Amino acid sequence: MIKVDLSGAKSFFKGENPDYEAAARAHETLVSGTGKGSDFRGWLELPSRMISGELPRIIETAEKIKSRSNALVVIGIGGSYLGARAAINLLKPVPDENDVKVFFLGNGLSPDYLCDTLKQIGDDDFDVNVISKSGTTLEPAVSFRIFRELLKKKYGDRAGEHIFATTDKERGALKSLANSEGWETFVVPDDVGGRYSVLSAVGLLPMAVAGIDVSKVISSAEKALKNMDLRSPENPVWQYAAARQHLYRIGYGTELLASFEPSFRFVGEWWKQLFGESEGKDGVGIFPASVEYTADLHSMGQFIQDGPRNLMETVVRFGSEAETYAVPFDEGNADGLNYLAGRDLGEIGKVVADAVRAAHVEGGVPNMVVEIPRRNEEGFAEMVIFFELACGISGYMSGVNPFNQPGVEAYKKNMFKMLGKPGT
Amino acid sequence: MIKVDLSGAKSFFKGENPDYEAAARAHETLVSGTGKGSDFRGWLELPSRMISGELPRIIETAEKIKSRSNALVVIGIGGSYLGARAAINLLKPVPDENDVKVFFLGNGLSPDYLCDTLKQIGDDDFDVNVISKSGTTLEPAVSFRIFRELLKKKYGDRAGEHIFATTDKERGALKSLANSEGWETFVVPDDVGGRYSVLSAVGLLPMAVAGIDVSKVISSAEKALKNMDLRSPENPVWQYAAARQHLYRIGYGTELLASFEPSFRFVGEWWKQLFGESEGKDGVGIFPASVEYTADLHSMGQFIQDGPRNLMETVVRFGSEAETYAVPFDEGNADGLNYLAGRDLGEIGKVVADAVRAAHVEGGVPNMVVEIPRRNEEGFAEMVIFFELACGISGYMSGVNPFNQPGVEAYKKNMFKMLGKPGT
Numbered sequence: 001m002i003k004v005d006l007s008g009a010k011s012f013f014k015g016e017n018p019d020y021e022a023a024a025r026a027h028e029t030l031v032s033g034t035g036k037g038s039d040f041r042g043w044l045e046l047p048s049r050m051i052s053g054e055l056p057r058i059i060e061t062a063e064k065i066k067s068r069s070n071a072l073v074v075i076g077i078g079g080s081y082l083g084a085r086a087a088i089n090l091l092k093p094v095p096d097e098n099d100v101k102v103f104f105l106g107n108g109l110s111p112d113y114l115c116d117t118l119k120q121i122g123d124d125d126f127d128v129n130v131i132s133k134s135g136t137t138l139e140p141a142v143s144f145r146i147f148r149e150l151l152k153k154k155y156g157d158r159a160g161e162h163i164f165a166t167t168d169k170e171r172g173a174l175k176s177l178a179n180s181e182g183w184e185t186f187v188v189p190d191d192v193g194g195r196y197s198v199l200s201a202v203g204l205l206p207m208a209v210a211g212i213d214v215s216k217v218i219s220s221a222e223k224a225l226k227n228m229d230l231r232s233p234e235n236p237v238w239q240y241a242a243a244r245q246h247l248y249r250i251g252y253g254t255e256l257l258a259s260f261e262p263s264f265r266f267v268g269e270w271w272k273q274l275f276g277e278s279e280g281k282d283g284v285g286i287f288p289a290s291v292e293y294t295a296d297l298h299s300m301g302q303f304i305q306d307g308p309r310n311l312m313e314t315v316v317r318f319g320s321e322a323e324t325y326a327v328p329f330d331e332g333n334a335d336g337l338n339y340l341a342g343r344d345l346g347e348i349g350k351v352v353a354d355a356v357r358a359a360h361v362e363g364g365v366p367n368m369v370v371e372i373p374r375r376n377e378e379g380f381a382e383m384v385i386f387f388e389l390a391c392g393i394s395g396y397m398s399g400v401n402p403f404n405q406p407g408v409e410a411y412k413k414n415m416f417k418m419l420g421k422p423g424t
Numbered sequence: 425m426i427k428v429d430l431s432g433a434k435s436f437f438k439g440e441n442p443d444y445e446a447a448a449r450a451h452e453t454l455v456s457g458t459g460k461g462s463d464f465r466g467w468l469e470l471p472s473r474m475i476s477g478e479l480p481r482i483i484e485t486a487e488k489i490k491s492r493s494n495a496l497v498v499i500g501i502g503g504s505y506l507g508a509r510a511a512i513n514l515l516k517p518v519p520d521e522n523d524v525k526v527f528f529l530g531n532g533l534s535p536d537y538l539c540d541t542l543k544q545i546g547d548d549d550f551d552v553n554v555i556s557k558s559g560t561t562l563e564p565a566v567s568f569r570i571f572r573e574l575l576k577k578k579y580g581d582r583a584g585e586h587i588f589a590t591t592d593k594e595r596g597a598l599k600s601l602a603n604s605e606g607w608e609t610f611v612v613p614d615d616v617g618g619r620y621s622v623l624s625a626v627g628l629l630p631m632a633v634a635g636i637d638v639s640k641v642i643s644s645a646e647k648a649l650k651n652m653d654l655r656s657p658e659n660p661v662w663q664y665a666a667a668r669q670h671l672y673r674i675g676y677g678t679e680l681l682a683s684f685e686p687s688f689r690f691v692g693e694w695w696k697q698l699f700g701e702s703e704g705k706d707g708v709g710i711f712p713a714s715v716e717y718t719a720d721l722h723s724m725g726q727f728i729q730d731g732p733r734n735l736m737e738t739v740v741r742f743g744s745e746a747e748t749y750a751v752p753f754d755e756g757n758a759d760g761l762n763y764l765a766g767r768d769l770g771e772i773g774k775v776v777a778d779a780v781r782a783a784h785v786e787g788g789v790p791n792m793v794v795e796i797p798r799r800n801e802e803g804f805a806e807m808v809i810f811f812e813l814a815c816g817i818s819g820y821m822s823g824v825n826p827f828n829q830p831g832v833e834a835y836k837k838n839m840f841k842m843l844g845k846p847g848t
Binding site: 077079081082093107108109110113115117120135136141146148149176194253260262263269273276279280282289293294295296297298299303306308309310311321325330332335336340349351354356360375405406407410411415419420421 | 569701726845
C-alpha cells in the first residue's frame with residue numbers, strides 16, 4: 001500500500017503536529033455526507049458500481065475497437081480528458097506496435113493541433129469516444145461536429161457504429177442525439193464531478209482501448225478505498241492532507257508535485273486539476289505546480305533551492321521500475337563514472353532522489369514523499385484513490401466545498417456573449 | 425515585431441506606472457556589461473557569431489544526418505535540452521514522414537524512459553548529439569555511455585562517425601574524448617549560460633535535423649536584437665519586464681505563462697527555466713508556472729479565477745495559425761452550435777482568448793499579452809530574443825545576478841557523496 005514519508009517536513013512544522021483531529025472530522029464529514037457539495041461523492045463508490053455495472057461492457061467495447069481500428073479519438077476537456085491521458089501516459093507512454101493509438105481532441109480550439117492530429121490518423125480506421133455530460137461544452141462539441149463529418153465521409157451509413165458517447169444517463173443534448181442516432185452510450189455519473197471521474201467510463205474506456213487492464217485498476221481501487229478508510233493518523237491520506245494543510249497555514253502557499261518518471265507528466269496535470277479546482281476558491285488555496293526530476297533540477301532547481309521560501313514539495317516515488325539498465329564500464333573513464341559501472345540506473349535514481357530531498361530540506365523546502373509500490377495498474381489505482389481522498393479531506397479541512405467549481409463559469413459567460421450565441 | 429499589450433494589467437498598477445527608468449538603467453547595465461554576471465552576456469551576440477561561425481557546418485551536418493538516419497538522439501539536460509525541445513515541439517510538433525525523429529535522453533535517470541526510447545528507435549539508423557559543457561554531468565554522461573555502447577554494437581569501427589559532441593571549445597572531459605576519438609564537435613560558448621544557449625549549436629543542430637530552417641531563425645534573431653535595443657518605453661521588452669517587476673513588488677508572486685497552442689508546452693518549460701533560474705535566488709523571485717488554454721481553463725481555471733489573488737498571467741498569442749478549419753453546419757443542431765457554423769476555428773479561438781482575458785482581469789488577475797506574428801521560424805526567434813532580453817533586464821531590476829545558478833550545486837554535492845564518487 002501507499003506510504004507517506006513526512007520525515008522531510010517535520011522540521012518545518014514549528015513544534016506543532018499536523019491537525020489529525022481536524023483530518024478525522026473532515027474524513028467523517030466526507031464519508032457521512034454532511035459537508036458542502038455532498039451530492040458529489042459518488043466517486044467513493046465508483047469501483048464497486050463499475051464492477052456490477054458498466055465495466056464488462058467497457059471491456060467488450062474496447063475489444064471491438066481494438067479489433068477493427070488503429071486509432072481512438074477521445075473528445076473531451078478538463079475532467080473528461082485528463083484522467084485517461086494521465087493513466088495512458090503513465091502506464092503506456094509508448095504504445096506497442098499493435099496497440100490502438102489514442103488521440104485527445106476537443107480540449108482546445110487550435111486548428112493547427114487539429115490538423116496535426118488528422119495528419120497522424122491519416123487513412124487509419126478510427127473510432128470516436130465523445131465525453132461530455134451535456135454535449136454543449138464548446139470545445140468538445142466543435143470537435144465532435146468535425147469528427148462526425150469525417151466519420152460520415154469515411155464510413156457512410158455505418159458511421160454511427162464508430163461513435164461511443166460517454167454522457168448523462170438520460171438528459172442533455174448529447175444523450176438525446178445518441179438516442180436518436182442509435183450510438184452506444186456510457187454514463188457520466190450525476191454524483192461525480194469531472195475531476196473525480198477517471199474511474200468511471202469517462203476514464204476507463206480510453207484506458208481499456210489503450211491496452212490498460214481496467215479490471216485490475218478497478219479491483220485495486222476498490223481495495224484501496226477500504227484500506228484508506230482507516231480512521232487513524234496511520235492513514236497515509238490523513239498524513240498527506242494534514243501535513244499540507246498545516247504547511248499552508250504557516251505560509252507555504254505553493255505545492256510542487258514532483259516525480260522522477262517522464263511518464264508522470266500528465267498525472268501532474270490531473271493532480272493540478274484535482275487539487276487546484278477543489279481547493280482554489282474563496283480567495284484561498286494551495287497553488288499546485290508540477291515538476292519532472294531530474295530534468296527540472298537543471299531548470300526550476302535553482303528557484304526551488306534558493307527562491308522565496310513558500311514552496312512545499314510532494315515527491316511521488318515508485319518502488320521499483322519495470323526495467324533495469326546497468327551503467328556500462330568504460331575503459332578510458334574520461335567522464336569519471338566508472339565508480340557507477342555495473343550499478344542499475346533505477347538504483348542510482350533512488351540515491352539521487354534521496355540526495356535531492358536532503359538538499360531541498362536543507363534549503364528550506366518542506367518535503368513529503370508519497371511512495372507507490374509500482375508503476376502499474378494497481379499503483380495507478382491506489383494513487384488515484386489516495387489523492388482523491390486526500391483532496392476531499394484537505395478541502396474540508398480548509399473550509400471550502402471541494403466538489404464545486406463556480407469560477408469556471410466566468411470565462412464561459414463572456415465567451416458565449418462575445419461569440420454571439422443566441423440568447424446571451 | 426512582437427507587441428506587448430498591458431491593457432489588462434493597468435488597472436492593477438495602483439496608480440503608479442511600471443518603472444521605465446529602472447528598465448532603462450537595467451538595459452544599459454546589461455548592454456554595457458557593468459552588472460553582475462556580465463561575463464555571461466555572449467547570447468547578445470550569438471546570431472551574428474553563428475552566421476560568421478558554425479551555422480554553415482551545423483546545416484551541413486544536419487543534412488548528413490538527415491540523409492542517412494531516421495533518428496537523432498539528443499543527450500543533454502537543462503539548458504542543453506529545453507531550447508531544442510521547445511523549438512521542435514513548437515515548430516514541428518508532428519514530424520513529417522521523412523523527417524528525422526528527435527529523441528531527448530540524458531535528462532533524467534529513469535530506466536523505463538530509456539527502454540521506451542530504445543523501443544521507439546528500434547532498428548532504425550541513428551546519430552547521437554551529446555551536449556555537455558564538461559562531459560561529466562551525471563545524467564547525460566550516463567546516457568552517453570549507454571549510447572556509445574549501442575553505436576559500437578551497431579556500427580563497429582564507424583561508430584564515431586555517428587557522434588556529434590557539442591561541448592567546450594577546448595577543455596573538459598567530453599572535448600578531450602572527442603579529440604582523441606575524432607568526433608566532430610560544436611561549441612558551447614564560454615560566455616553563454618545553458619538557459620540562454622538555444623541559438624548556439626546547442627539548440628541549432630537538433631533543430632536543423634528536425635527540419636527547422638535555422639538560417640531563418642538566426643537571421644530573424646539578429647534582426648530582433650536590433651529592433652529590441654530600442655531605449656524607450658515603446659520597447660515591448662521594457663513593457664513586459666517593468667510590468668512584471670511592478671506587479672511582483674505589489675504582491676503578485678506567481679506568473680502564469682499561458683498559450684492557446686498545445687505545441688507551446690515545452691516553450692513553457694524553457695521559459696520556466698529561463699526566468700526561474702535567472703530570478704529565483706537570494707530568497708526572491710517570481711514563481712514561474714505554465715498553463716495550456718483552453719484545456720487548463722477546465723482544470724486550473726477555477727484556481728485562477730477564484731483562488732488567492734497573487735497570480736499574474738502572461739498570455740502568448742500568435743497572430744495567425746498555419747491552418748484554418750471551419751466549424752461544420754449541422755442540420756439537427758442538437759448542440760446548438762450552428763451560430764458558429766462556417767466560422768474558422770482560429771478566429772473563434774481569438775474571441776475566446778479575449779473572453780478569458782476579460783474574465784481573469786475581472787476576477788483579479790493582472791493580464792499581459794505577448795503577441796507574436798506567427799508560429800514559425802521568425803516568430804520563434806523573436807520570442808526567444810524577447811524573453812531573453814526581458815529576463816536579463818527584469819533580473820537586474822530585481823537586484824539579482826540573472827546569469828548564475830548557485831543553488832543548482834546543492835543537490836549535486838549530496839548526490840556525488842551519496843553515490844560514493846571518489847574524492848567526495
